[in-house]
Amino acid sequence: TETIERYVRQMRLPLFHTAPSITNKSTRGGQGHLLCASVVVAGAGGLGCPAVLYLAGAGVGTIIVADGDNVETSNLHRQICHRDEDAKKTTNKARSVIRAAQSLNPTCSYRAIEEHVSERNAMELLKDADVVLDCTDNQRARYVLSDACAKLRTPLVSGASLGVEGQLVVYNERGMSDGGNDEDDVERGPCLRCAYPSPPPADECGSCAEQGVLNVAPGIVGTFQALECIRILLSGQCRYGKDEENEKGKIMSSSSAFPYRPLGLMTLFDFVQNPSRPTTCVKIKRRKDCLVCATSATRDAFTIESYNYDAFVNGGSVQRCSNGIDNKAEDGMQSRNRITCEELAQILVENDNNNAGSLEDKHHEEKEKKEKSVILFDVRNEIEFSIAALKGAINYPFVDEDEGEEKKAAETRTTTNIVVDAVDKTRIGTREKEKAAEVDVIAFICRRGNDSQLARERFKQKILNRDVAKNERRMLTIAEDGSNRTQTKKKTFYFDAEKCQIVDVIGGLKQWKRSIDATFPNLD
Secondary structure, X not given: OHHHHHHHHHHOOHHHHOOOOOOOOOOOHHHHHHHHOEEEEEOOOOOHHHHHHHHHHHOOOEEEEEOOOEXXXXXXXXXXXXXXXXXXXXXXXXXXXXXXXXXXXXXXXXXXXXXXXXXXXXHHHHOOOOEEEEOOOOHHHHHHHHHHHHHHOOOEEEEXXXXXXXXXXXXXXXXXXXXXXXOOOOOEOOOHHHHOOOOOOHHHHOOHHHHOEOOHHHHHHHHHHHHHHHHHHHOOOOHHHOOOOOOOOOOOOOOOOOOOOOOOEEEEEEOOOOOOOOEEEEEOOOOOOOOOOOOHHHHHHOOOOOOOHHXXXXXXXXXXXXXXXXXXXXXXXXXXXXXXXXXXXHHHHHOHHHHHOOOOOOOHHHHHOOOOOEEEEEOOOHHHHHHOOOOOOEEOOOOOOOOOHHHHHHHHOOOOOOEEEEEEHHHOOHHHHHHOEEEOEEEEEOOOOOHHHHHHHHHHHHHHOOOOOOOOEEEEEEEEEOOOOOOEEEEEEEEEOOOOEEEEEOOHHHHHHHHOOOOOOOOO
16 A cells, blocks of 8 residues: 555556566556666766665665765765765765665665775676666776676666766667567667777866866756666566566566667757757667677676776876876976975965965065975966965966867966066066065966876976076066956066976875865865
């Protein structure tokens, strides 16, 4: 009676009446399919939260959630299962999601796996799943899930969301004409490797932490993932659909009232640019030369546990930190090229006046002080800089030279329109030299410590390597344009090209929060 009362509104739908019945369950039709199903959700973030809630509300019998991360405050605007107290207590995300689902529907069976899906645990974790939902946010986990589901012949509902866009596709789904034999690969959907045989470079994928995300975007995609999962479960394609009287254990063919969805159909969402028609679809075909899903033989032969996913994901792209820099020379000059957050903090404390007013003109007597004078350049874009920055930092955005002109213009646009230049001191008059402050350290900082290395090297190459003697002192000019563009303020600083430390900060602002200032906002 309680089951009927809880699910009666969806049990009235023709979608549930036309689903194949299950002989070993008292609840027949579509609801019986859901009650008998086992679903694994990998990832308990912006995608996983709504997906788990809707699957629990629909009455999916067993829901397993895997995530090794803990809840952080920056998650709360979009990951709707977590609470503020979870962030303060650093609760594991899988446990938090399960708690929310249990409060919604305590009749389902739940299990929290407090670790990420990897090649070490994927096969064991997914072996009994009827459907798997990929709600992760990194390439490595996506390929592991795809490969495992291809080997296990389990449908994988994959979702992704970034900015105001989203993506949804079902991998490894059985076709309508498939005779229900797990070993028959005549008509089966593609896997992730069919769509992306080689992973795109890591710096082209982006992340919510780097590019931002509208909170409702992953919520919509995650809800669609739950819908696709329910569609597959109602179709009778899954392991629970095996009839006890069927000795061969073949899966019953679909008779669900859901409209037929072509195999490998990828739905692309854009929730802002075209609100009247926010979705488009593209078809992904299964590759005959796919490493994993080409044939039954390749599925069985592929060994996840021994496959080198790190080399596969990272091998196709050059690490951004190298970017033509001589690694050996870099290693030999670590003490000069890089400083820790602790070292930066010490410099800032020693000369707090220079840090707080690094753009103010300094009197001649201040130059005689022995404390180190530092200029701190924050190389993030204007938007990120405006959200949170260290006191006294100057926004000097770094943009990869390989980026397009339009993106370059967007990334380098700042409210102060800072221009940095260096010239030979012989070209500067005596009066100007008296107003310029001596700089001992020029430091570059970014969010994680990657772009700052590139910005440091570009600064050295483009500004220090002028047609002047190597050891000549230089004058650094910073021009600031305020709201009134007709009033440009120029500040000047001296630095010795040989003695001045030009460094980047190891670990960036993320490490600053960990080791120096816990109150600094978490930007991930």
